[in-house]
Amino acid sequence: MITIRSFFILCVLALLVSTNLWAQNKPLPLIPYPQNVTTGTGAFIINKQTVMVLPPGKKYLQEADLFNQLMANTLGSPLKYGIQPKTNFIKLVTDPAITTEEGHHLLVDSKHIVLSAKNAAGILRGIETIRQLLPAQVETRQSTAEKQLVLPAVQIEDYPVYAWRGMHLDVSRHFFSVDYLKKYIDLMALYKFNKLHLHLTDDQGWRIEIKQYPKLTEEGAWRTFNNQDSACMVKAKTNPDFIIDPKHIIQRNGKTLYGGFYTQQQMKDVVAYAAQRHIDVIPEIDMPGHMMAAINNYPFLSCEGGSKWGELFTTPICPCNETTFTFAENIFKEIFEIFPSQYIHIGGDEVDRTSWGKSDACKALMAKEGIKTTAELQSYFINRMEKFFNQHGRKLIGWDEILEGGISPTAIVMYWRSWKPNAPVIAAKNGNKVIMTPGSPLYFDNIPDKNSISNVYHFNPVPEKLNAAEAKNIIGAQANVWTEHVPTENRADYLVFPRMTALAEVLWTNKQDYDGYTERLNQSLARLDALNVHYRLPDLLNIGENNVFTSQTTLNVTKPLAQMSLHYTTDGTEPTATSTELSKPLVITTPQTIKLAAFMPNGLHGDIYNINYQQQAFADPVATLTLHNGLSCNYFAGFYKATKMIPFEKPTGNYIVNEVLVPKEATAPSFGLRYTGYLAIPETGIYTFYLTCDDGGVLNIANRPVVDNDGQHSAIEKEGQVALKQGLQPIALNFIEGGGGYTLKLQYSKDGSAPKDMPADWLKH
Template sequence: MINTVKKTATVILLTAGMVLPWRGQAQNQSLPLIPYPQKVTMASGSFNINRQTVIALPSGQQSHQEATLLNNMVANGLGTYLKYGTGAGTNVIKLVTDASVTANEGYILSITPKKIILSAKSGAGMVRGIETIRQLMPDNVELANGTKLKQLVLPSVNIEDYSTYTWRGMHLDVSRHFFSIAYIKKYIDLLALYKFNTLHLHLTDDQGWRIEIKKYPKLTEQGAWRTFNNQDSVCMEKAKTNPDFAIDPKHIITRNGKTLYGGFYTQQQMKGIVAYAAQRHIDIIPEVDMPGHMMAAINNYPYLSCDGGSKWGEVFTTPICPCNESTFTFAENVYKEIFEIFPSKYIHIGGDEVDGSGWAKSGACKALMVKEGITTAAQLQSYFINRMEKFFNKNGRKLIGWDDVLEGGISPTAIVMYWRSWKPNAPVTAAKNGNKVIMTPGSPLYFDNEPDKNSVYNVYHFNPVPEKLNATEAKNIIGAQANVWTERIPTENRGDYMIFPRLTALAEVLWTGKNDYQGYLARLQQNYPRLDALNVHYRLPDLQNVAQNNVFTNQATLNITAPLPQMVMRYTTDGSVPNLKSTVLSGPLKITQSATIKLTAFMPNGLHSDVYNINYKQQNLAEPIIKANTQPGLTCDYYGAFYKKTALIPTEKPTGQYIVNTVVVPAEAAAPQFGLRYTGYLDIPETGIYTFYLTCDDGGILNIANRLVVDNDGLHSAIEKDGQVALQQGLQPIALNFIEGGGGYTLKLKYSKNGSAPQDIPAAWLKH
């Protein structure tokens, strides 16, 4: 949904400088702003905020709340708060309420050597402009106990700005692993910094109930605590080499001789969080997931399920029963208290991953299905969702559900949150049905998916609007958000690592809506010191030109340029994890024998990268195969079944067989879960060492010349892994096994030679 800023009179006068339109002007952009404004006019000089500067409020002080945010930042930098005044004269920061700024979150900012004027029609617009001022101020304004300056210097500039999408959201799952109030407030502050306006809190799930409900006290007395589960054990194993995976001791207690993990927010605590967000004009959208993902509730109130309890099925847990009135009494009582805590007009009911296979066995459900003409479990879920939507609407709220709620039919007034990337028509169907749609596809917007060197690029180039929508239908795409599920995120540091810097890329997609990736990367470099000041444990920029598995015939050279000047790279060759005492990689390192090098990049403030495991193997050039009468393309055998590893794919009797001219998932592979086996030859045009890049969601293994080149096996999100192989010119056997466990349908294979940029494998190379 597009917003615009309009003025009835000319506000920005160009007396110096030049207009910097977004596209194609990265070389002229000098402002470290993310997201970048819609229109920037650079001017001469600067405005210096000092202890004599005055903040002038609009008549009636409608912006006092917003001005307090600005004054707190200034006080961090100067050591004193500014006084409020009339705005007459110079050396003033003037906040102006201006109804002609038509976009709700739009603002106009004019900074001259004499004054700052920030104009907006709403408090939300005022805050977005203040956050721009914040990013223009020195980084020390983020530190209450930092060094105090005599003045804060801001460049002269005129900015006209507004958001492209109305829904700019981030999500946080506090159920799988719990997070402190302080961390949530830090999260909110960072969302405000980058102009997000929504925080979606996933408050309940099978693993824990995190919000106090006074009518049902056992939800938090018992449901908020658990013994360590299999997700915790995975994190504990990873913690042996990375302390960011250690289970946070703040959330561990001992009760009746048992060690328990968990926690919850009282209603009063959550109201404080809501108020903190509201000051920054960020809505908190609560999610109490129903009818599935309710084990934490059913274990304490067994009557909620059709058979009096909950257990894990093949994939999901037993849901609550949509056929008993007691279920609706419980759900409505819970949501009445949720409504009292959260003023947002949007409430998320979940509605995803519901295993309704047991409902049909219930006598109550059999009777309801006859009465309502219901024939499927999906329709039973829709009955529950549609009835709850009416309850929401009666209480002045709007229902949001994951796109699963579409399957049994849904009213056009519900808001659909699209997450299942393997169902690309879901958002199209919803938008054509008249539903407002929020885009949250797992690829690339599940920030709990392990990042790789392509993650930021993929987020930045995400287009929220599906291609199959016309201009009118596209207006139903109101924005997007990234989701952070925390099964494998047990600490706040790991949360930061997974979220940043991907969040900054999404901020620009949703606010600015235009593409200047190189300009964004330059501004991201300028944003790192601010994130340092805010104690954000972000993921460091990836080291470039580092292959995981390298081969050489005589010798090789490890030569890496640090992406940040203050970054120090340290390595080991004995299998140990690098630390601050390990050898510094200060220049090119010659490799003359097979070896494994472990390398970690360190920053002065203690941040460090994950460990790079760089393998070197001395290898002879593989001799080609002599074979006449080859045909174009590879053979692709398709097996329509579920496999956890590629080794489990059969070698006989495929479901289907195709000849393919490119290595992608063929359109014929339509099952939710399947395996693919590609075989044939690569017609290598030139002798040398080749690097292959294999991206899989879920897993794949690549063999060339009967040598393992890339092992990207297992069930996981779209991750790129690479490897090298020494090949002579001619036909070289290729075998690629790929598994899809349900979700991504992503398979890409690229190559490079002698350090060239990765590129697609030409169709002319593929033979069988």
């Protein structure tokens, strides 16, 4: 007969055995993955009798209290602090042998947990590791308390590779609540980020209280709906994540206004909240450009007595008047009081310097200081502000435009312009510290696709042209979230997650294990669910937007998550969780459009896939021709909103290309390209072509439309199919670049094979 006590012991032993087998056969569900992991035998059981042991003077109490919030969620009460017993304790230890900042050692065995670190930051990072080893339900308060929590036996030695592991949030274009900032900080801490860059001011809104200049928030924090709001409103008709957040809409003097700002006390509270999690909040007050919200209320700041939109950017503040520096210094004095960070971001990007060139005051200053260009005049402003920052014990950060005209080697450069690959190289060789945040792939406001996470995960922060000594000036990287078209917290979550997790692993671990990472990512989604994160669901693979068949084909989708259900419609309506379920392969015998989406039990749903099916006969090849290798490429310098606007006559240049790449002669800021010729198709079959464009492109083969990836947008891959007979098939590819860096890539596959680069011997003209 088995007693109750014996039965309990057997259950615990079974649990320990299963935990050990799990630890041996699967990677620990940790992101970022630790530098060194050794799994052990058995597990540690946390229960209400477990004691938290702190160093003398209750050192690390703040970090322990954060851990105890999780314990209270699940056990019903926090663990007690006390003297070390013989067993069943969690001990936090200062270890001077650990020399790396944020480094830590974690030992978990059946008797205790010992977490050692050099300092409190390392202890907190280790606690986040323990947090991820615990079940996801620790994240939310349970209605019924658990009796115990189980951690697998393990030894971990861990430390970060990069000192700057950052996330950015633009709260100027669209405003975000204090609660959301704290949620963002919590999630950053979970994945071991340590820098939060807040973009607090821009043309569209001033978001931080400055007591000496109250109009900045009384007036500058509010606006009538602008063109970015209206673009969101259009998208909101089919996607509620684009609804303008009503929390930030007010009525004033008969007008509907959008906006908001943080009081100094609110922001001090946010800064303190981040500091508890060892995250540094870096404010950005963007100047001399992007200052319309300030200039509209203090017109003396510009050389022209006001601000307006130019061809691309707004009129900046005037660097030639002492009143401008008085204003700027007064603002930053208040900023220094709110933000203790040694780093302060001044922006310095996208400055329309036209008004400076017309200003008599600027002409006089340039003559006095020996300044030859307006780019050097911008450097004069940045360098003078840097000296002011340094006098107050702060370090200046600016976007990579501050390199133009020359900067001091002590300024920190934040590199963002992907189309200026030498900028971080020049800065690092100059001795400047560099933070890498290139638009591709680290602008998380760019629309994600099936390649986005992989692109982030395989990003290398160190440019190839740097030697080992120069590479030390690359201090890390961050992802940016610009919010022109991000009006809600749900939309921000969707764009950031799960891409943030990929960047976390790049910056902390810096080891390539993409398959292991994706497995761990899928395991971690339950934690994001518990934290109420509106993340983007994993992509449904092997689905093309435009598909063809000769007699019939099959829609066969493998669910990336077992708990997903797939639902579709064929009548043009958006699929819901009650639409027809795609539970088995669907045979397609007639032309049609299927709308398909994935749904989770908690109500989260994925992107809607518009899957078009067209019946085609195999396209006959053209007659045998005498041809030469390569495609013909006509280059048209100029700005074109869409590929149909590219002219057919009088190209700027004509070139022969042996790859589908932008020719090196295409040097204009904006341009269009027309590629024409033939593809030497080696076998009859249904071919899929994958066209990645930034900005836009349209592909036709055999005089049939195959891929429409048109418009002004970031790098997005779209695909389409065409049925081709062996032989020469006409190809026409039109591409536009609107300015700000381009991407063009064309791959193919046949009859469902993996994508490949286009062979050069296929290209003829």
